[in-house]
Amino acid sequence: IEVIASKYGEQGSLSIASTAEDRVEAKITPIVIFSCILAATGGLMFGYEVAISGGVTAMPDFLKKFYPDVYASTQKLNVNSNYCKYNNQGLQLFTSLLYLAALVATFFASYTTKRLGRKKTMLIAGVFFIVGTVLNAAFNHLSVVILGRVLLGCGVGFGNQVVPLFLSEIAPTRIRGGLNILFQLNATIGILLATLVNYGAAKIKGGWGWRLSLGLAGVPALMLTLGSLIVVDTPNSLIQRGKLDEGRSVLKKIRGTENIETEFAEIVEASRAAEEIKNPFRNLLERKNRPPLVIAIAMQIFQQFTGINAIFFYAPILFASMGFGSNASLYAAVITGAVNVLATIVSVFLVDKVGRRMLLLEAGIQMFLSQIVVAIVLALKVKDHSNNLSFGLAILVVVMVCIFVSAFAWSWGPIGWLIPSETFPLEARSAGQSVTVCVNMLFCFVIGQVFLLMLCSLKYAIFLFFAAWVLIMSLFVLLLIPETKNVPIEEMTERGSLDSASTAEDRVEAKITPIVIFSCILASTGGLMFGYEVAISGGVTAMPGFLKKFYPDVYASTQKLNTNSNYCKYNNQSLQLFTSLLYLAALVATFFASYTTKRLGRKKTMLIAGVFFIVGTVLNAAFHDLALVIIGRILLGCGIGFGNQVVPLFLSEIAPTRIRGGLNILFQLNATIGILLATLVNYGASKIKGGWGWRLSLGLAGVPALMLTLGSLIVVDTPNSLIQRGKLDEGRSVLKKIRGTENIETEFAEVVEASRVAEGIKHPFRNLLKRKNRPPLVIAIAMQVFQQFTGINAIFFYAPILFASMGFGNNASLYAAVITGAVNVLATIVSVFLVDKVGRRMLLLEAGIQMFLSQIVVAIVLALKVKDHSNNLSYGLSILVVVMVCTFVSAFAWSWGPIGWLIPSETFPLEARSAGQSVTVCVNMLCCFVIGQVFLLMLCSLKYAIFLFFSAWVLLMSLFVLFLIPETKNVPIEEMTERVWKKHWFWKRYMDDHYEGDGDPSRIFWNPGRIMWNFKYHTDAGPTY
Incomplete structure (x- = not known):
């Protein structure tokens, strides 16, 4: 076959x-x-x-x-084993x-x-x-x-x-x-x-x-x-x-x-x-019949x-x-x-x-x-x-x-x-x-x-x-x-694959060159910084030295033996704000990053992000005043806003079509490595006597910050960015260098045309509301909301606290967090190799089932066996909970983690890409802020049912993927409109630029008068998802 x-x-x-x-x-x-x-x-x-x-x-x-x-x-009542009595x-x-x-x-x-x-x-x-x-x-x-x-x-x-x-x-x-x-x-x-x-x-x-x-x-x-x-x-x-x-x-x-x-x-x-x-029967053994x-x-x-x-x-x-x-x-x-x-x-x-x-x-x-x-x-x-x-x-x-x-x-x-x-x-x-x-x-x-x-x-x-x-x-x-x-x-024998990959790669010749790999590795250290900051705060806010210095009320609560619920002893809005301010600052910074990404280029915007990271790290680690530490967190948030804005765009634009997914996921892979490193650092720092371990945890963020800053000075800018800023000759030269061939005219012409359209856009954020840009906008927003409401950031914000609340004890808590961090890294590596093979949709849908089931199991075990979790879990059930949490983390790590950043960075047309990525990062940070601010309150109120809350969201997002997210694997980045949106069963209706509702905020997503499906289309061929 x-x-x-x-x-x-x-x-x-x-x-x-x-x-x-x-x-x-x-x-x-x-x-x-x-x-x-x-x-x-x-x-x-x-x-x-x-x-x-x-x-x-x-x-x-x-x-x-x-x-x-x-x-x-x-x-017989004394049968050796109840398993064996029917064995005949x-x-x-x-x-x-x-x-x-x-x-x-x-x-x-x-x-x-x-x-x-x-x-x-x-x-x-x-x-x-x-x-x-x-x-x-x-x-x-x-x-x-x-x-x-x-x-x-x-x-x-x-x-x-x-x-x-x-x-x-x-x-x-x-x-x-x-x-x-x-x-x-x-x-x-x-x-x-x-x-x-x-x-x-x-x-x-x-x-x-x-x-x-x-x-x-x-x-x-x-x-x-x-x-x-x-x-x-x-x-x-x-x-x-x-x-x-x-x-x-x-x-x-x-x-x-x-x-x-x-x-x-x-x-x-x-x-x-x-x-x-x-x-x-002998005919079955003929060569052509062997596959079936x-x-x-x-x-x-x-x-x-x-x-x-x-x-x-x-x-x-x-x-x-x-x-x-x-x-x-x-x-x-x-x-x-x-x-x-x-x-x-x-x-x-x-x-x-x-x-x-x-x-x-x-x-x-x-x-x-x-x-x-x-x-x-x-x-x-x-x-x-x-x-x-x-x-x-x-x-x-x-x-x-x-x-x-x-x-x-x-x-x-x-x-x-x-x-x-x-x-x-x-x-x-x-x-x-x-x-x-x-x-x-x-x-x-x-x-x-x-x-x-x-x-x-x-x-x-x-x-x-x-x-x-x-x-x-x-x-x-x-x-x-x-x-x-x-x-x-x-x-069956004659019909071949209608794989778009061959068309894309025949038309735009591209080699996988060392300069592309090297540039992507350097740029993706922005993910290392992001992951480190996501995870480090959870361990720091659980360290007695940090709590005693800045949050004495929370420290006193953790020392009480008769607290009403082990879930609630870390529930303090100011403590949660220490973590959440990072994301609020990132939310605001991303709008400025949208401007610099377009006007100064991808390379200089990465440099700005690196500088923010370095200054923020110094303020976090070297000062004793809570106000200065908070300012440091805000500057780190600005670094995340700029970094998360520019790095995914840089990776998607510089990568060849056929491995774009894998190279883009280097950002998330570095984020998972950052999370793991932060967990290991927290584990070691928590054992330092003298109460200064938290400074080491916050200060070591300077290492990935320095790597990103130096990396941004070395990498080339993307051809898309250079051409968009009018540097056509430099853009052509860079395109030849990164593609490893002189035959770049087709791709060059596409980027020039996309740049010409982009230059005609005077109000990039208003442009996002145009009818043809609504499908990628809706998907970008939805994916960021869904990514946070899987519950993954809640786990990594407060992994030590979460496991301590389950009754694992201090050391077991950090061991469990290290295990989940390692699983996160390994599973993200899996996605690097699979995302351009099996596609984005397959990974998202499979992971939805895996995450849903694992959360249900954890909720049932905790509800049945440990109730309010004031006592330690038994050894056996501890293993089961950790296995299910690792199952959840692995599913997230090869799906919503990397693909939540990948799809928005590759689906917007060039004229809307910078503004679209800005909205993507903004929504992500807003949801990070919301989750970070309310998670401990939810944990205190819902207890084990928090897993049921997030599992319901996982079910909802899986249905969204099934019906509304198209497959983008092997589609050139400047051809998404023609080869994806115009052929999708639902979104294709938004590709008419002359539609009367363009620019009308009251009709941003659809016209109620045109919401009815084309039933002839659905009856004759069915929607092709």
């Missing part, structure tokens, strides 16, 4: 949808929807059989009748035989699918299901029941072979993903129904409840059988079997149009190629090794082993089943909007984190799980399992079947699907056969085992699975 659409959904982006749907006209017809609903009942049968056996094998009457040894084991190979074989039979049957199903068609193969599957159900429910002999399981397995083999193929072939391209997922949606409904049936059947007296559970499988079996008699066969199948006229007729019927010749010709050609294949074959096999293995089938095979047993008790066990299974259905419905609507890869990668993070949390909780609190969980921890475990199930249900569950069914060419499709089902059933069998043994041996570590597999499969998706969204099924 060629890389199909690596820029899924980017920049409103170069979506394949329009090309595909313009070329092959297709309506969404009732016959397609009806046929897909009927065929998808094969998934209902599959899901029911997956889940029903777990409940049946836990019913005492079933065990007493067929497995008396296991029944006796469950009745014969019992596991009852479930696993289903999958072993399906494995064998799928090879026969491959033949019937090709020779008899999709419709008749579904009928065969239905017959197998009906006969198998009768044998399972009506007979008393174990061998007959086992035979019934084998026949049901044959039904699964035939059904899972044919239904996904049928759905992919009959569906129109633009909603193929959603219709294909009806198979998995029905499977999840079957699982939920099986759980409900088991719950009711378990309460039936008289010992026949298990018969009802097994017998009700006849309902979906009958639905599939009757449905197979009603549906039409797919045009692909009919044409492949030589029925061209019937195939053409059916194609017209299901597409709702006479204009089907292009698609018909494609299918005929694919059928002709398929007819030449005499050995379909490898992906199909890998996806089935990975799907099973998420651990999901293990949960649904033995959901009642699993929850019973956790100590939930009988009724609570089935309640928990019902809850997870309902979550499974609802989350699969979500995937029906998202898979053709955000793409297959996005869902798989997001879910990988969600599944990994939830399994780690469950493993830690179970390991720390209930050890061998022979006793019931406490109510609070039981809730936490169920929440985490539901989070895991929801992630699987909108990703690996449906997409594990979707991608293999749509990526094989027609000549290999039947055999390829056969191998897909075979591998799936083989690993279902393996997991079903060994799961209870693993549970007995690994205990809680079974979640760590599956978490490791989730990590591996997520890397596989990231590196090796292409995007197939909106690609016609018979064009």
